[in-house]
Amino acid sequence: xxxxxxxxxxxxxxxxxxxxxxxxxxxxxxxxxxxxxxxxxxxxxxxxxxxxxxxxxxxxxxxxxxxxxxxxxxxxxxxxxxxxxxxxxxxxxxxxxxxxxxxxxxxxxxxxxxxxxxxxxxxxxxxxxxxxxxxxxxxxxxxxxxxxxxxxxxxxxxxxxxxxxxxxxxxxxxxxxxxxxxxxxxxxxxxxxxxxxxxxxxxxxxxxxxxxxxxxxxxxxxxxxxxxxxxxxxxxxxxxxxxxxxxxxxxxxxxxxxxxxxxxxxxxxxxxxxxxxxxxxxxxxxxxxxxxxxxxxxxxxxxxxxxxxxxxxxxxxxxxxxxxxxxxxxxxxxxxxxxxxxxxxxxxxxxxxxxxxxxxxxxxxxxxxxxxxxxxxxxxxxxxxxxxxxxxxxxxxxxxxxxxxxxxxxxxxxxxxxxxxxxxxxxxxxxxxxxxxxxxxxxxxxxxxxxxxxxxxxxxxxxxxxxxxxxxxxxxxxxxxxxxxxxxxxxxxxxxxxxxxxxxxxxxxxxxxxxxxxxxxxxxxxxxxxxxxxxxxxxxxxxxxxxxxxxxxxxxxxxxxxxxxxxxxxxxxxxxxxxxxxxxxxxxxxxxxxxxxxxxxxxxxxxxxxxxxxxxxxxxxxxxxxxxxxxxxxxxxxxxxxxxxxxxxxxxxxxxxxxxxxxxxxxxxxxxxxxxxxxxxxxxxxxxxxxxxxxxxxxxxxxxxxxxxxxxxxxxxxxxxxxxxxxxxxxxxxxxxxxxxxxxxxxxxxxxxxxxxxxxxxxxxxxxxxxxxxxxxxxxxxxxxxxxxxxxxxxxxxxxxxxxxxxxxxxxxxxxxxxxxx
Numbered sequence: 001x002x003x004x005x006x007x008x009x010x011x012x013x014x015x016x017x018x019x020x021x022x023x024x025x026x027x028x029x030x031x032x033x034x035x036x037x038x039x040x041x042x043x044x045x046x047x048x049x050x051x052x053x054x055x056x057x058x059x060x061x062x063x064x065x066x067x068x069x070x071x072x073x074x075x076x077x078x079x080x081x082x083x084x085x086x087x088x089x090x091x092x093x094x095x096x097x098x099x100x101x102x103x104x105x106x107x108x109x110x111x112x113x114x115x116x117x118x119x120x121x122x123x124x125x126x127x128x129x130x131x132x133x134x135x136x137x138x139x140x141x142x143x144x145x146x147x148x149x150x151x152x153x154x155x156x157x158x159x160x161x162x163x164x165x166x167x168x169x170x171x172x173x174x175x176x177x178x179x180x181x182x183x184x185x186x187x188x189x190x191x192x193x194x195x196x197x198x199x200x201x202x203x204x205x206x207x208x209x210x211x212x213x214x215x216x217x218x219x220x221x222x223x224x225x226x227x228x229x230x231x232x233x234x235x236x237x238x239x240x241x242x243x244x245x246x247x248x249x250x251x252x253x254x255x256x257x258x259x260x261x262x263x264x265x266x267x268x269x270x271x272x273x274x275x276x277x278x279x280x281x282x283x284x285x286x287x288x289x290x291x292x293x294x295x296x297x298x299x300x301x302x303x304x305x306x307x308x309x310x311x312x313x314x315x316x317x318x319x320x321x322x323x324x325x326x327x328x329x330x331x332x333x334x335x336x337x338x339x340x341x342x343x344x345x346x347x348x349x350x351x352x353x354x355x356x357x358x359x360x361x362x363x364x365x366x367x368x369x370x371x372x373x374x375x376x377x378x379x380x381x382x383x384x385x386x387x388x389x390x391x392x393x394x395x396x397x398x399x400x401x402x403x404x405x406x407x408x409x410x411x412x413x414x415x416x417x418x419x420x421x422x423x424x425x426x427x428x429x430x431x432x433x434x435x436x437x438x439x440x441x442x443x444x445x446x447x448x449x450x451x452x453x454x455x456x457x458x459x460x461x462x463x464x465x466x467x468x469x470x471x472x473x474x475x476x477x478x479x480x481x482x483x484x485x486x487x488x489x490x491x492x493x494x495x496x497x498x499x500x501x502x503x504x505x506x507x508x509x510x511x512x513x514x515x516x517x518x519x520x521x522x523x524x525x526x527x528x529x530x531x532x533x534x535x536x537x538x539x540x541x542x543x544x545x546x547x548x549x550x551x552x553x554x555x556x557x558x559x560x561x562x563x564x565x566x567x568x569x570x571x572x573x574x575x576x577x578x579x580x581x582x583x584x585x586x587x588x589x590x591x592x593x594x595x596x597x598x599x600x601x602x603x604x605x606x607x608x609x610x611x612x613x614x615x616x617x618x619x620x621x622x623x624x625x626x627x628x629x630x631x632x633x634x635x636x637x638x639x640x641x642x643x644x645x646x647x648x649x650x651x652x653x654x655x656x657x658x659x660x661x662x663x664x665x666x667x668x669x670x671x672x673x674x675x676x677x678x679x680x681x682x683x684x685x686x687x688x689x690x691x692x693x694x695x696x697x698x699x700x701x702x703x704x705x706x707x708x709x710x711x712x713x714x715x716x717x718x719x720x721x722x723x724x725x726x727x728x729x730x731x732x733x734x735x736x737x738x739x740x741x742x743x744x745x746x747x748x749x750x751x752x753x754x755x756x757x758x759x760x761x762x763x764x765x766x767x768x769x770x771x772x773x774x775x776x777x778x779x780x781x782x783x784x785x786x787x788x789x790x791x792x793x794x795x796x797x798x799x800x801x802x803x804x805x806x807x808x809x810x811x812x813x814x815x816x817x818x819x820x821x822x
Contacts, residue, residue, distance in 0.1 A: 023324050024367050026710040027411065030320035031364075031371035033706055034407055036382055037313035038400065039390050044301050047201045047287035052129050057283040058244060060085070060234040061293055062276050066529055067268060069542035071277075074230045075293035079223065081276075082234040084258050089250045091242035096121045096128065098233040100206065100297055101218060102490070104676040106169040106186075107157050113676040114153070118206035119217050125193075127237055128204075128283075134164050135193025141211040148193040148209040163191045171493065171674055173218035186674065187215040200388055203286045205297050218492070227259045227272070233297065235283065244280040251278045268531060268540070295525060305696070312703050315456045317407070319707050321415040322449040323714030324360060328419035353420045360416025361409055368408040385698070450751075453711035454758035454795050459766040460704035461791040466770050466783065467697035471690045473781050474629035481522070481624045482557035483682050485513075487664070488521050489648040490678035494671060496643050502671050503549070506650060511660030513653050516555035517646040518548040522626040523685040527636065533609040534596055543592055545610075545637035547575070547644045553587075553621055555651050561590055563604035563619030566640050573618075575639040584639070585618040586610065592635035593620050610637060625779070628689045632778035649682070708795070712802040715751065748800055755799045759792040 048054060060082065064072045082095040099119040105112045125137035125148070132140070133151060140148050147168060154163040172185045189210060198204055210216055223229055238247065252273035259272030268275070281289050290300030376392055383390055394401055494502055503515045520527050527544040550566045550573070552558075566573040566587060575584045588596070593603035600620040607616055623633040652660055661679075668677040767783060774780040 020363070022713050022716070023327060023363055024370065026320040026323045026713045027364060027367035027415075028370035028374065029706055029710055030317045031368055031404075031408065031411070032374045032378070033316050033703065034313050035371060035375040035392075035404065036378075037309055038403055038407075039382075039392075040309055040386070041306060042400075043201055043388065043390060044288060044306050047301070048203060048284045050199065050201075051283075054128070054283045056238050056240060056242075057127065058236055058238065058280040059283060059286045060236055061279040061281060062230065063279065064230065064276060065274065066542035067270070067531060067540040069529065072529075073293045074295055075290060076230050076232055076295045077234045078227045078229050079219070079232050080225060080227060080258065081278075082232075082236065084254050085236055085247070085251070088254050089247055091239050091247050091250075092236050093239050094123065094127050094237040096124045096126075096235050097212065098124070098204075098206075098235075098297075099212070099219065099231065100233075101492075102678060103170050103208070103216070104674065105157065105189075105208070106674065107166075111674075111676050112157060113678065114208050116205050117208040117210060118204075119210050119212050119214070119219070122211050122213075124209065125195075127235060130198070130204075131196045133194045133196055134162075137193070140193035141209065143190070143192065144211055144214045145187060145189055145216075146192040146211060146214075147189040148195060149191060150195055150207040151197045153207040154191070154194050163194060166191050169674075170216050172215045189214070189216065201287075203290070203296075203298055227262045230295070236280070247280060248278055299692070309699070312460070312699075315460075316703055316707050316710070317411055318414070319453045319456055319710045319714075321411055322453050323710060324363070324415035325418050326449045326714050328356075328360075328416070356420035357413060357416045360420070361412030364408045364412030364415065367411075368404060372404065385695070448754075450711070450715065451754040451758045451761070453707070453714065454755045454799070455761040457704060457707040457711055458758055458762040458791045458795050460700055460707055461794065462762065462766045462787050463770060464697055464700040464704050465787050465791065466774075466781070467693060467700060469787075470774065470777065470781050471693050471697060474690055474693075474777065474779070475686075477625065477629050477779055479522075479625040479628070480558065480622050480633075481626075483522065483686055485652045485654060486555070486682040487650040487652055487661070487679055488682050488685075489650065489664070489668070491647050492645055493675050495645045498671065499646060499648070500549075500642060502667065503551075503648060505667050505671075506648070506664060509660060509663050511653050511655075511657065511663070513651040514551055514555040515651075516549050516552040516649045517642075518552050518649060519546040519644055519646050520626075521647050521649065521685070522556075522624075522682060523628060523689055527634070530611045530637070532596065532611075532637065535607060535609060535614075537597075541595055541635075543588075543595060543635045543637050545639065547641040547646060548638050549640060549642075549646070552638070552649070555649050556624070558624050559622040561600040561620045561622050563587075563617070565619055566638070568640075572616075573640055575615075575641040576643055583607070583614050583616055585616045586640075587619045587621055587638040588617055589621045589633070589636045589638075590623050591633045592637060593617075595635035610639075615639075628686070629779040630689070630777050708798060712798060715799060715802050748803070751799055751803055752796060755796050756792070758795070759788070762791075763788050 059075075060077050061073070061075050062077050062081075064074055066072075079097065082097055085092045086095040097120065101117050101119065102113065102115045103117045105114050120141065122141045125132070125140055129137060135148065140146065149157070149163060157163065157168060158166060167188045167190050169186050169188055172187050195209075198206070212219065236247075238244070252271075255272030255276055255278075257272070259275060263270055263272065263275065287298070288301040288303050288306065290296045291302040293300070372392075372394060379390065379392055392400075491499060499517060503517055506512050506515045527546045529542050530545050531540045532543045533540050550568050553560065553565055566585065568574075570585070572582050573585045575586070588603060590600050593600050596603065596606070596608065598606060603617050603620050605617065607614055609615075621638065625631075625633055627634075650664065664679065665677055767788075770783060774783070
């Protein structure tokens with residue numbers, strides 16, 4: 001029986017070539033999108049699933065609250081927090097930590113800049129069981145001066161030679177204090193293990209692993225006791241059966257007890273449980289939950305993005321399914337006699353239903369074969385777009401095969417269920433009549449399906465325009481400083497007078513306009529936070545703060561609103577002056593002045609209590625959007641503490657910069673011969689701010705083109721069919737005096753009505769979701785009606801263009817020839 005139905009399906013497709021091509025092409029394009037959606041979703045859901053024994057492993061994250069400041073969600077936690085959980089909460093059976101840094105590693109006379117160096121506890125590989133190629137996971141980091149490399153790192157440092165037992169040289173880090181640099185002191189690290197390269201579907205990104213406690217470890221003993229330094233990724237294992245909620249419920253007393261001393265020293269009259277709220281996220285779900293935290297090792301995923309891609313993939317597939325349903329119901333009149341004859345010969349309604357569903361599913365599988373071939377061809381483009389290395393292996397990836405077969409079967413059933421029910425219920429007497437009347441129900445359904453197709457396309461089109469417009473707005477927003485032609489140099493070794501001497505050496509080059517020192521750089525991680533109090537006011541405020549040199553505002557072009565800049569020649573402008581009785585000076589930005597209750601002019605000359613020290617405000621800087629358009633300008637305090645290690649910002653003169661860059665490299669090497677320079681242009685960091693938004697906009701754009709293409713395919717098929725069925729009607733109207741323009745307007749109006757009604761559905765739904773998305777930007781565009789009218793008008797014009805030629809041909813049909821039709 002099935003073989004019989006299959007033959008009928010093949011015959012039907014062959015006898016109606018135009019409609020078969022339209023349906024197969026539409027479904028093929030949609031299923032190609034579905035293949036990529038499945039690949040993307042599987043990759044996002046597979047993060048760290050490949051690591052064995054991670055079912056009881058959790059990442060520790062915190063929400064930090066400071067006085068009179070919004071909460072901050074941080075993916076890294078203080079060093080002592082993990083130890084407190086392990087020692088004081090019975091359900092926590094293990095803890096390990098990770099601190100990611102950049103190091104210079106030396107082998108012989110060759111220097112390597114290792115950007116993904118993970119300082120970890122000695123038990124790291126016992127808890128997070130990465131696959132080893134050489135060495136023993138449980139003991140690889142048992143010695144302090146050991147190092148474990150990834151396969152790629154081992155090849156880079158040692159070539160094809162066996163790396164086991166060989167040594168790498170790096171600078172000593174843990175001995176560094178304020179003013180001390182350990183210059184010239186190095187440590188040898190012996191390779192004790194090699195792990196497989198981490199795949200892309202991992203929250204981890206390390207290529208070099210060094211145990212904490214090594215001389216190369218940059219953390220000091222004081223930092224290991226600091227409850228305010230949120231800089232370590234911490235993972236805990238729970239005993240079988242212990243729920244995360246149980247651990248979280250036991251944390252408040254621990255925080256109240258262990259963090260009390262440091263809070264009192266900072267002058268914060270809070271309990272530790274009020275300062276920190278702890279979160280435990282399953283290790284395999286960190287990637288998709290990481291977008292709510294700052295300080296992630298790898299670019300975070302997002303459940304919202306995942307759900308959005310799934311929904312859009314389903315919508316595009318439904319658009320293609322609607323095409324099949326539309327054309328099948330429109331062609332019902334052509335199959336009436338076939339149905340009548342089969343029913344007269346004894347065919348049951350159930351048999352006819354199965355036949356029509358078999359046709360739909362068969363067409364879906366033909367489309368699937370085309371789709372998998374197209375996906376294989378387009379996969380390199382898809383990988384390049386996502387910066388991934390996904391692979392299609394239909395022969396071995398049986399899970400993917402089953403999913404695609406399931407999707408194709410579902411698409412065929414969804415497409416064919418209504419036409420099958422509609423056609424199988426026709427009565428033999430009515431089907432054998434020669435009249436080919438039109439079913440009001442089917443016409444209404446076809447209009448509804450066209451309406452839904454264009455509603456989806458219009459909604460995606462609006463979203464695409466808004467996303468790209470917002471990104472363009474953010475890129476061209478006045479940030480309050482000039483980011484062009486600035487080279488930034490990461491610095492973790494030069495300190496005190498040496499970093500000032502390096503800056504002075506750079507200023508001597510004519511290709512360099514200015515040089516500035518600053519503890520943080522624009523578009524980087526968040527600043528320090530500290531409590532500030534105005535004398536006479538009992539409440540405390542939390543403001544951002546950073547140390548920066550006097551040239552920082554000049555180099556970045558930040559305007560002075562009131563007062564004066566800091567000066568290196570004034571002793572009180574240094575926050576670590578030699579006179580203990582003197583009151584140091586500082587700057588605030590305009591937002592900081594307002595937060596303290598002053599106008600910019602009134603703020604100058606005021607004395608505040610900053611971090612337990614009385615300080616004078618001598619100047620107010622204009623607000624600088626150092627986090628871009630997404631975050632509001634934070635109230636910020638600027639101090640000048642030359643003893644703190646600071647990064648270097650260099651404003652280059654426009655023109656040929658190659659010689660200037662070579663000079664900067666030589667100068668750095670003269671100051672730090674054992675440390676490779678880390679330099680980049682600030683514009684590169686700015687571009688990364690909106691890369692994911694641009695990518696989302698491109699995805700929307702691709703999907704909207706696909707949806708419109710499929711919708712227009714179906715619309716063209718309907719117009720061709722309508723033209724065939726209404727040829728005699730048009731001829732009679734022309735004989736009655738109707739002009740070509742009137743007939744053309746009538747036919748186009750028939751197409752325009754569902755497209756215009758689609759706007760009524762698409763506009764409010766799209767407005768709701770885009771308004772919520774725009775709220776994620778402190779500075780954003782407004783959703784003016786132009787986006788909605790443009791998308792609706794373009795959709796209507798595309799619909800007209802799709803059907804115009806064929807409609808015009810119908811309107812020009814000769815009445816004499818048309819009356820002979822049928």
